[in-house]
Amino acid sequence: MTFRKATRTQKKLRMALHGPSGSGKTFTALEIAKGLGEKIAVIDTERGSASLYADRFGFDVIELDYFSVDNYVKAIGEAVEAGYDVLVIDSLSHAWAGLGGVLDSVNSVKGNVFTDGWGKVGTPQQNRLLDAILKAPMHVIATLRVKTDYEVEKDERGKASPKKIGLAPVQRDGVEYEFDIVGSLNIENTLTIEKSRMVDLAGRIIPKPDRKLGHHIMAWLNSGEPPQAKVNPDDAPVFRRILDEEIGRINTWKRADNEDASAGTGQVLTRDRAAIIECYKAVKGVATSIDLQNVVMQNPATSSMNARQILDAADAIAQACDTALMREPVF
Numbered sequence: 001m002t003f004r005k006a007t008r009t010q011k012k013l014r015m016a017l018h019g020p021s022g023s024g025k026t027f028t029a030l031e032i033a034k035g036l037g038e039k040i041a042v043i044d045t046e047r048g049s050a051s052l053y054a055d056r057f058g059f060d061v062i063e064l065d066y067f068s069v070d071n072y073v074k075a076i077g078e079a080v081e082a083g084y085d086v087l088v089i090d091s092l093s094h095a096w097a098g099l100g101g102v103l104d105s106v107n108s109v110k111g112n113v114f115t116d117g118w119g120k121v122g123t124p125q126q127n128r129l130l131d132a133i134l135k136a137p138m139h140v141i142a143t144l145r146v147k148t149d150y151e152v153e154k155d156e157r158g159k160a161s162p163k164k165i166g167l168a169p170v171q172r173d174g175v176e177y178e179f180d181i182v183g184s185l186n187i188e189n190t191l192t193i194e195k196s197r198m199v200d201l202a203g204r205i206i207p208k209p210d211r212k213l214g215h216h217i218m219a220w221l222n223s224g225e226p227p228q229a230k231v232n233p234d235d236a237p238v239f240r241r242i243l244d245e246e247i248g249r250i251n252t253w254k255r256a257d258n259e260d261a262s263a264g265t266g267q268v269l270t271r272d273r274a275a276i277i278e279c280y281k282a283v284k285g286v287a288t289s290i291d292l293q294n295v296v297m298q299n300p301a302t303s304s305m306n307a308r309q310i311l312d313a314a315d316a317i318a319q320a321c322d323t324a325l326m327r328e329p330v331f
Helices: 025-036 069-082 102-107 113-135 211-221 236-263 273-289 293-298 307-326
Strands: 014-018 040-044 060-063 086-090 139-144 146-154 160-169 181-185 190-196 205-207
Touching (some): 014 025, 025 211, 236 273
Parallel strands (some): 014 139, 040 060, 040 086
Antiparallel strands (some): 146 160, 181 190
16 A cells, blocks of 8 residues: 555546425536536436426436335446436435335334344445445436425515525435535526535536536546556456457457458358357456446447447457556556
8 A cells, every 4th residue: 555646537527406396406407417418318206307308408318206226226327338428317315215215215124223224224225326326437417305495585675475495405414425516506596506626616606507517517527637447456367367368359250350341241240249249248347347437438339239339349448458457557
């Protein structure tokens, strides 16, 4: 264990937006998301409310009606697998207080509420959810409901009227520490930045925030050095063996494909498509293990792709891993 010079590296955003009903949390999250990337996914727990904006924004959606941590983690995993640029979780509150959420799970446990409920169920579930959010190789914007109340305000003529205000977010205390930027929205859709690791955004008040804010944040996120792979020296030989084997298979397929193309048949890769998919999964596993998720995101493989496209994606990931493993291992 040794100290090394600290360097600022590029990263993916973790942002939380909270506010009362009607403050524009979903719309604002989608606006900011458009400033961060083109390929956007939404986990919708609000009975399809995000899709009301489908005419304004292009995005794919999963609608949850049971809010277990398992369902959230599965949906996050599917977004990772599909290679989205941005994931909007609308909202994260349901994972805590919704049907099947953490509180439901704790309340259903028999025995001592602290040791059996929170110790064995509630806290591990909450940690697993946050771990999935923090490890996802994409930008994540989460909305949070808040407990609401009303206060009486007087206008310039002295007339009193009630105004809806937001109180504490509906989630476990301290969840805001997991996010880079936390902002509260009021009923006029004005965003107040309550916490920010982006120094020049701290404390700002932004009326009707839009994708320009996303562009601004994106510039900050990309201002550091490219992230470097982290390889445990004890694991490097294992990754090296896997990678050498898969690179060998990739090169064999590429040679066979070239020969096949010259012969005018074009059947080799089609015949071996299942094996090529397994090869892709193997190099993807190595990349994920050494913190090269960004390379995986840049080279996704989907069921609609042909064998050559999947092989090219596997080749790109394998080459990035090969380069990383040739450097001195860092852990």
